[in-house]
Amino acid sequence: MTDRYDLVVIGAGPAGYTAAIRAAQLGLKVACVDDWRGPAGEPALGGTCLNAGCIPSKALLETSELFVQARDHGPAYGLRFKELSLDLAAMQAHKNKVVSDLTRGIATLFKAHGVTWIPGRGKLLPKNLVEVSGKSAQQLEAEHVILASGSTPVNLKSAPFDGQRIVDSQAALEFQEVPRRLGIIGAGVIGLELGSVWRRLGAEVVLLEAQETFLSMADEQVAREALKQFTAQRLDIRLGSRVLGSKIEKDGVTVRYQDKSGEHQESVDRLIVAVGRRPNTDGLVSDGTRLLLDEWGFVHVDEHCRTNLPNVHAVGDLVRGPMLAHKGMEEGVMVAERIAGRATAVNYDVVPSVIYTQPEIAWVGKTEQALKAAGTACRAGVFPFAANGRAKAMGEAAGFIKILADAGTDRVLGVHLVGPNCSELVAPAALAMSFGASNEDIMLTMFAHPTLSEALHEASLAVAGHAIHLAQPRRSK
Numbered sequence: 099m100t101d102r103y104d105l106v107v108i109g110a111g112p113a114g115y116t117a118a119i120r121a122a123q124l125g126l127k128v129a130c131v132d133d134w135r136g137p138a139g140e141p142a143l144g145g146t147c148l149n150a151g152c153i154p155s156k157a158l159l160e161t162s163e164l165f166v167q168a169r170d171h172g173p174a175y176g177l178r179f180k181e182l183s184l185d186l187a188a189m190q191a192h193k194n195k196v197v198s199d200l201t202r203g204i205a206t207l208f209k210a211h212g213v214t215w216i217p218g219r220g221k222l223l224p225k226n227l228v229e230v231s232g233k234s235a236q237q238l239e240a241e242h243v244i245l246a247s248g249s250t251p252v253n254l255k256s257a258p259f260d261g262q263r264i265v266d267s268q269a270a271l272e273f274q275e276v277p278r279r280l281g282i283i284g285a286g287v288i289g290l291e292l293g294s295v296w297r298r299l300g301a302e303v304v305l306l307e308a309q310e311t312f313l314s315m316a317d318e319q320v321a322r323e324a325l326k327q328f329t330a331q332r333l334d335i336r337l338g339s340r341v342l343g344s345k346i347e348k349d350g351v352t353v354r355y356q357d358k359s360g361e362h363q364e365s366v367d368r369l370i371v372a373v374g375r376r377p378n379t380d381g382l383v384s385d386g387t388r389l390l391l392d393e394w395g396f397v398h399v400d401e402h403c404r405t406n407l408p409n410v411h412a413v414g415d416l417v418r419g420p421m422l423a424h425k426g427m428e429e430g431v432m433v434a435e436r437i438a439g440r441a442t443a444v445n446y447d448v449v450p451s452v453i454y455t456q457p458e459i460a461w462v463g464k465t466e467q468a469l470k471a472a473g474t475a476c477r478a479g480v481f482p483f484a485a486n487g488r489a490k491a492m493g494e495a496a497g498f499i500k501i502l503a504d505a506g507t508d509r510v511l512g513v514h515l516v517g518p519n520c521s522e523l524v525a526p527a528a529l530a531m532s533f534g535a536s537n538e539d540i541m542l543t544m545f546a547h548p549t550l551s552e553a554l555h556e557a558s559l560a561v562a563g564h565a566i567h568l569a570q571p572r573r574s575k
């Protein structure tokens with residue numbers, strides 16, 4: 099028998115489950131097909147983000163940061179304890195509980211909204227039929243289909259995953275002991291976050307990064323400050339290092355790489371490969387279904403996430419743009435609303451990015467170098483956390499907030515942050531930008547004292563040349 103739905107979503111990561119819930123809220127009959135299996139082989143909702151990415155990594159980042167705070171700063175803050183030790187099994191158990199609570203939460207939300215969850219692998223056939231394989235094998239008829247099958251880590255030929263010594267970002271969350279020496283290929287978002295976790299817990303960490311420029315997607319001033327802080331934490335970041343090959347030994351891995359000075363070799367206990375992710379399009383559609391991909395292998399879509407096939411949309415990591423859960427979620431909402439007849443759009447100019455290291459790195463809008471390259475004249479205001487009372491009280495006064503405003507119109511074009519809680523502080527900046535705020539709008543807003551967010555206010559005053567808590571302000575009216 100073939101069940102009929104208004105909408106079938108393939109993939110229950112943030113983009114897919116959000117689309118399914120929003121469509122159900124709008125009165126559509128919705129099914130969501132997903133093949134993720136949890137640690138005991140049970141079907142689990144939430145995709146990579148909840149099960150093996152954003153959420154578990156944040157649990158480990160939080161605990162490892164608490165450990166460092168207590169070990170390195172506790173005594174200076176007047177905290178005395180006999181001995182601080184790490185119970186890695188308990189740390190992992192905490193992380194696993196956070197994950198299972200949240201994935202079960204999605205199941206509850208599906209139930210509450212009347213979304214039918216079908217565990218199994220979905221494949222799009224011609225005429226919007228969806229074939230589900232696995233235990234619940236069946237065919238579904240769909241008026242609309244949303245493809246949201248996500249992405250998987252890129253496997254390098256020079257260092258292929260073996261699941262034990264050479265691992266991807268998922269396996270790197272499951273280490274049952276702290277590696278003595280950890281190698282990471284790629285000093286991007288994942289490399290830096292996972293490197294931070296294991297460095298804080300005592301591992302020596304070497305990151306091999308092919309690019310000569312550190313964090314080339316970030317504002318240069320932010321990247322420079324972050325590199326300074328990470329180097330002080332003894333994250334050994336080697337830029338311009340191209341991996342040539344690797345060899346798994348009895349008790350570790352040897353990596354061969356090349357930089358300007360020649361060929362080198364590095365021996366580590368474990369090697370994490372974090373060189374990007376690729377869209378999951380393998381087996382997503384049948385041979386007879388002519389779904390158009392772009393030149394990088396992403397599903398080709400327009401600004402409203404429409405594919406070349408009638409009534410078939412694609413969202414999240416499967417399509418162009420940054421591979422960020424929140425970008426996928428907004429696309430999911432947009433597509434669900436458009437299917438239900440609303441004229442919703444995503445504002446791709448205001449997508450916040452965050453790297454959850456310590457200090458945290460975040461930005462929204464354009465970098466100073468991108469504005470320069472485009473010939474857009476802008477005014478910059480920078481305010482350091484060293485002059486913010488709350489950051490001082492927290493003992494986390496490194497970093498700054500930088501605002502870039504159009505020199506002619508005063509409109510805020512970019513906000514760049516490095517420092518404590520910047521993952522949260524980027525939200526008011528994104529809010530201001532999504533309302534098309536001018537720098538003066540931020541200047542005229544009252545911020546609570548003493549808070550970290552005052553640094554955002556002071557950065558806006560610095561754009562105009564009169565930050566209150568800067569010793570050497572520019573003279574201005």
Ligand SMILES: NC(=O)c1ccc[n+]([C@@H]2O[C@H](COP(=O)([O-])OP(=O)(O)OC[C@H]3O[C@@H](n4cnc5c(N)ncnc54)[C@H](O)[C@@H]3O)[C@@H](O)[C@H]2O)c1
Binds near residue numbers: 372421452
């Ligand atoms: N906090 C977050 O928002 C978050 C967290 C995790 C992942 N993600 C997303 O997931 C995706 C994947 O993350 P990622 O860190 O793997 O990718 P990334 O693109 O952020 O970083 C990969 C890095 O690997 C380098 N690289 C590529 N090939 C290499 C090679 N052969 N040798 C050495 N270096 C090499 C690249 O130059 C780049 O700096 C990204 O799009 C990222 O934005 C986001």
